Amino acid sequence: MATTRLGAFAIERVVDLELPYAAASHFFPDLTPEMLATCQREFQPGQLTADGRLEMSFHSFVIKTERHVIVVDTCCGNHKQRPLRPAFHQMDTGYLGALASAQVNPEEVDFVMCTHLHWDHVGWNTQLVDGRWCPTFPNAKYIMSKTEYAYWDRAYRDGVKDTHAQAFEDSVDPIVRAKQAVLVDSDYELDDGIALEACPGHSPGNCVINLSSQGQRGVMTGDVLHHQIQLRYPEMSTIADDDRNLARKSRMALIEKHAGTGNLIFPAHFPNPSVGRIEVNQTGGFRFDTNER
Incomplete structure (x- = not known):
């Protein structure tokens, strides 16, 4: 498993699963055949x-600093009831083994940071x-946006069935009941060089996680970017x-902010290299450059 260095931070990608997810023309309604x-x-x-289907990865990023072990987004999870998502219903993946390969035991994780609270980003918050x-990471504090939490808590209490x-x-409420959730503002700074930034549109309280260490910068984009198509056609x-309109504005602002800067980009669903x-x-839009520097 390759480790990415960003200043003093060591960052590992931990995969839940990778698969051809959906037809690009379905997932991106405005995408033309051309x-x-x-x-x-x-x-x-x-x-x-x-x-024409999208190859997509569902993975976490683990950030190891001098003081903390942090898991960013926890993918889909095992044994979850997802009848409306047949490919993800009652899954049984090797995520915990992949975490162990990154030399991380669940008990060692200090923080879980949630870019947002969609089903494919919170699944391994808990295990059966x-x-x-029960919380998969028993000693961790789970960082969640107040805005994001309030929206989905209200939807759940109102009886939304999705x-x-x-x-x-199964993956958020148990964390709150275990008193491991920390609800924060969208500019929350967890530690020196690790801070949230509001990037709404994909979900009401969607955030990205900005990283800065020893003069190097990066961003964990969550679902602001799902696929490289959104770089070629922002x-x-x-x-x-x-x-969709707000998501477009947030995405284009993020791309403009980081394009050509050398900042590292850590998308939640880009397949390897991620x-x-x-x-x-040169032929239009932007591209994802994975070459070493």
Whole structure:
């Protein structure tokens, strides 16, 4: 497992699963056949299938600092009831083994940071123990946006029946009941060089996590970026975005902020290699550069 260095931080990617997720034309409603053909021609192998489906990864990033072990987003989770998402229903993956390969025991994790509270970012917040959903990371504080939590708590209490509400019930509410949740403002700074920044649109309280250490910078983008298509065509919002127009504004602002700076980008769903930089694409839009520097 490759380790990415960002100043004094060591960062590992821990995979829950990778798969061809959905047809690009379905996930990105504004994507034309001509745009898709351009992406298939320009992208490196492993981004799109021959029939136009999105290759996507569901992974966490583990940040090891001099003082803390931090897990960012916890993917889908095992044994979760997800009948509306058949490919993710009652999964049984090797996530904990992948975490161990990164030399991380759940008991050693100090913080879990949630960019947002969608089902595929909170699943391993909990695991099933003797029929109960218990925190996977028993000694960690789980950092959640107040805005994000309030939105999904209200939806759940109002009886919304969807996958996000199911995830709130089995992967978020148990954390609150265990008194391990810390609800924070969208500019919360966890430690020197690790801070949230509001980036709403995909969800109401969606955040990115800015990193800074020893003169190097990076950002964990969560679902502001789902796929490299959104770099080639930054205007592309997804069917999963709560507010597509706001998501577009947040995404384009993030791309403009980091393009050409050398800052490392850590997207939540880009398949391996999942760490790179945003550069201007000579044929239009931007591209994901994964070359070492």
